[in-house]
Amino acid sequence: xxPRLQLxxxxxxxxxxxxxxxxxxxxxxxxxxxxVVEALASAGVQVSDGVAKLSxxxxxxxxxxVPGKFCLYDRAGxxxxxxxxxxxxFDPGSSCLNILDAGADQPxxxxxxxxxxxxxxxETLPQFAAQSTAMTCDDAPKEIGDIYRLLLVLWYSQxxxxxxxxxxxxxxxxxxxxRAESVGQEALRRHPRAVFDVCPSPPLNWGEFGAINLVDxxxxxxxAELISMPLAGAAAPVTLAxxxxxxxxxxxxxxxxxxxxxxxxxxxxGGAPAIFDMRTGITxxxxxxxxxxxxxxxxxxxxxxxxxxxxxxxSDSKALDAQAGMESGMAAVVGALSGINMVSGAGMLxxxxxxxLEKLVLDSESIASAQRLARGVNAESSSLAxxxxxxxxxxxxxxKLESTRQLFQSEQYLPSQVIDRxxxxxxxxxxxxxxxxxxxxxxxxxxxxxxxxxxEGRMLAVVAEHxxxxxxxxxxxxxxxxxxx
Amino acid sequence: MSTETFAAMRQxxxxxxxxxxxxxARQSIELGIDPIRAIExxxxxxxxxxxxxxxxxxxxxxxxxxAGEAMKAALNVLEPELERRGExxxxxxxVVIGTVKGxxxxxxxxxxxxxxxxxxxxxxxxxVDVPYDKxxxxxxxxNADIVGMSALLTTTxxxxxxxxxxxxRAGLRPQVKVLVGGAPVTRQWAHEIGADGYGANAxxxxxxxxxxxxSRAAADAGTAS
Numbered sequence: 001x002x003p004r005l006q007l008x009x010x011x012x013x014x015x016x017x018x019x020x021x022x023x024x025x026x027x028x029x030x031x032x033x034x035x036v037v038e039a040l041a042s043a044g045v046q047v048s049d050g051v052a053k054l055s056x057x058x059x060x061x062x063x064x065x066v067p068g069k070f071c072l073y074d075r076a077g078x079x080x081x082x083x084x085x086x087x088x089x090f091d092p093g094s095s096c097l098n099i100l101d102a103g104a105d106q107p108x109x110x111x112x113x114x115x116x117x118x119x120x121x122x123e124t125l126p127q128f129a130a131q132s133t134a135m136t137c138d139d140a141p142k143e144i145g146d147i148y149r150l151l152l153v154l155w156y157s158q159x160x161x162x163x164x165x166x167x168x169x170x171x172x173x174x175x176x177x178x179r180a181e182s183v184g185q186e187a188l189r190r191h192p193r194a195v196f197d198v199c200p201s202p203p204l205n206w207g208e209f210g211a212i213n214l215v216d217x218x219x220x221x222x223x224a225e226l227i228s229m230p231l232a233g234a235a236a237p238v239t240l241a242x243x244x245x246x247x248x249x250x251x252x253x254x255x256x257x258x259x260x261x262x263x264x265x266x267x268x269x270g271g272a273p274a275i276f277d278m279r280t281g282i283t284x285x286x287x288x289x290x291x292x293x294x295x296x297x298x299x300x301x302x303x304x305x306x307x308x309x310x311x312x313x314x315s316d317s318k319a320l321d322a323q324a325g326m327e328s329g330m331a332a333v334v335g336a337l338s339g340i341n342m343v344s345g346a347g348m349l350x351x352x353x354x355x356x357l358e359k360l361v362l363d364s365e366s367i368a369s370a371q372r373l374a375r376g377v378n379a380e381s382s383s384l385a386x387x388x389x390x391x392x393x394x395x396x397x398x399x400k401l402e403s404t405r406q407l408f409q410s411e412q413y414l415p416s417q418v419i420d421r422x423x424x425x426x427x428x429x430x431x432x433x434x435x436x437x438x439x440x441x442x443x444x445x446x447x448x449x450x451x452x453x454x455x456e457g458r459m460l461a462v463v464a465e466h467x468x469x470x471x472x473x474x475x476x477x478x479x480x481x482x483x484x485x
Numbered sequence: 486m487s488t489e490t491f492a493a494m495r496q497x498x499x500x501x502x503x504x505x506x507x508x509x510a511r512q513s514i515e516l517g518i519d520p521i522r523a524i525e526x527x528x529x530x531x532x533x534x535x536x537x538x539x540x541x542x543x544x545x546x547x548x549x550x551x552a553g554e555a556m557k558a559a560l561n562v563l564e565p566e567l568e569r570r571g572e573x574x575x576x577x578x579x580v581v582i583g584t585v586k587g588x589x590x591x592x593x594x595x596x597x598x599x600x601x602x603x604x605x606x607x608x609x610x611x612x613v614d615v616p617y618d619k620x621x622x623x624x625x626x627x628n629a630d631i632v633g634m635s636a637l638l639t640t641t642x643x644x645x646x647x648x649x650x651x652x653x654r655a656g657l658r659p660q661v662k663v664l665v666g667g668a669p670v671t672r673q674w675a676h677e678i679g680a681d682g683y684g685a686n687a688x689x690x691x692x693x694x695x696x697x698x699x700s701r702a703a704a705d706a707g708t709a710s
Contacts, residue, residue, distance in 0.1 A: 201589045
């Protein structure tokens with residue numbers, strides 16, 4: 001058996017979905033994009049003053065056309081992320097503004113070079129099946145911040161990408177960029193490389209660009225990932241169950257908008273639900289209740305047979321310390337045991353405001369340990385111990401057994417040197433110093449995956465016009481040699 | 486009698502009991518208590534107590550918000566009475582506040598508006614997704630001292646700069662001070678766009694608003710002398 005975390009029983013899930021439908025029917029969802037409102041109205045949805053009231057039938061019809069699974073592909077066209085079922089993948093957290101360098105007291109505004117290093121590091125860590133557009137780079141104009149960070153990730157990585165657009169206009173450019181890399185729309189549709197996070201605004205609101213982006217992604221057949229963010233007590237009911245109901249209602253409304261635009265287009269039941277700290281007003285991503293919310297929301301999505309996503313492993317600590325390890329380690333276990341298809345958030349500190357490369361390698365150890373836990377205790381062999389005992393007595397110890405040599409690496413996860421299991425204390429060594437050494441070691445081993453020159457040219461051409469208009473000079477994060485070769 | 490009533494008013498705010506605070510306000514009018522005294526000696530001490538306890542982490546956001554609501558309920562009764570009497574309450578200042586265009590996040594902005602109102606500012610809340618020029622237009626209309634802007638997204642925070650440019654174009658700067666906040670907003674960003682103050686949270690925003698008013702008063706006094 002494989003261990004699973006289950007927070008909701010079937011009856012509770014049924015109640016959650018029932019109340020979510022009640023919210024959608026009675027209160028409806030505010031949609032601030034007139035063209036989307038119009039499309040919903042012509043699809044038979046009752047709309048008044050921008051509020052769409054969704055009947056159970058409308059929701060059921062949308063759910064009928066949603067694919068239960070799909071893949072994201074790496075640059076070579078291999079399926080690398082399997083959305084649907086119980087597959088669990090991890091990617092770094094996204095969209096922060098700051099980076100905390102090893103040993104620094106204060107974070108700095110992230111530059112393109114910082115994002116490049118994080119992408120390169122992620123590329124070397126097998127725990128991460130996907131990249132994320134992790135930071136907004138201060139040295140790229142804000143108007144093209146989302147476009148530019150995607151360019152950097154595609155430039156330096158062959159893994160699939162979890163990303164998102166900051167506006168309807170920039171989404172269109174980002175889709176162009178993906179087509180430039182994938183050689184056209186049809187290739188992108190068959191082998192999507194990226195999934196786009198799209199956020200409703202709690203409670204029960206779709207802002208203009210969020211709603212438009214859902215429609216544009218559906219029409220482009222590029223996967224969308226719903227990121228409903230109920231904040232328990234502030235922008236959602238204070239109870240965890242109440243917030244899960246709101247998450248379900250917002251996610252169902254997103255699915256209706258999305259499937260109305262293009263039935264059958266891929267979409268993920270995702271989110272970043274969190275509690276609201278009543279003392280400070282922050283949304284503690286490291287709180288156990290936040291992890292519980294993500295797991296519970298994932299369970300509701302899985303009950304509908306949908307691909308799932310959650311936001312876990314970020315810490316509220318300001319430094320790579322025991323709190324960061326505790327919060328992120330616990331959340332990694334919750335994510336792995338919940339069977340959430342994509343768990344975003346690794347590497348982040350300060351309530352998602354800051355990335356740390358050192359934390360990313362520590363989190364990769366938490367993830368590997370959680371993945372080991374999720375594989376459970378293997379008891380499939382004909383003899384569990386008796387045969388090994390017999391052989392051990394004959395040979396004079398377990399260390400002399402071939403089975404020991406063969407199996408120990410699948411039975412035990414061997415952490416990197418970030419985790420201190422040395423028998424003797426090394427003077428002056430700390431978690432941060434070990435993590436930093438590991439970061440440098442991995443970055444030294446990084447080799448840029450091949451990207452053909454024609455694709456590079458197409459990608460730069462897509463971005464160039466917008467970069468120029470925004471006043472960008474040069475290509476921060478991309479070396480001159482690479483650009484001119 | 487007034488002392489007991491003032492104590493009850495204070496307590497109604499601490500309890501976040503809007504129905505009690507408004508009933509006491511009506512009662513105070515019937516008893517002939519000066520509305521300004523009711524506000525200053527009854528309700529504001531309640532608000533101050535909640536603010537102090539919030540800072541000490543013994544009271545929480547719901548207490549703060551409900552105290553603000555209770556204060557507002559009392560003001561809704563007392564302000565028309567002040568107007569009827571032809572009297573005016575001395576306000577700390579006038580603030581126009583909103584979440585900038587493209588952004589529909591409301592919680593932070595509304596908390597700041599509630600806290601500013603409770604602290605004694607006259608607040609005009611423009612809501613969310615507010616067009617850039619609307620801040621300047623409203624500030625001009627109500628003779629605002631401060632324009633407060635919230636933005637929760639890295640993209641929409643650009644709008645804070647545009648609002649400042651709009652205030653400049655309308656010739657409202659530097660007499661109208663600008664206060665910014667929101668999750669991605671930092672002190673450094675506030676400085677970069679030429680804002681006068683930054684509040685990391687609602688309590689800090691009120692403190693910064695008070696200090697902006699104090700520094701302006703000091704500057705005015707300097708000019709006058």
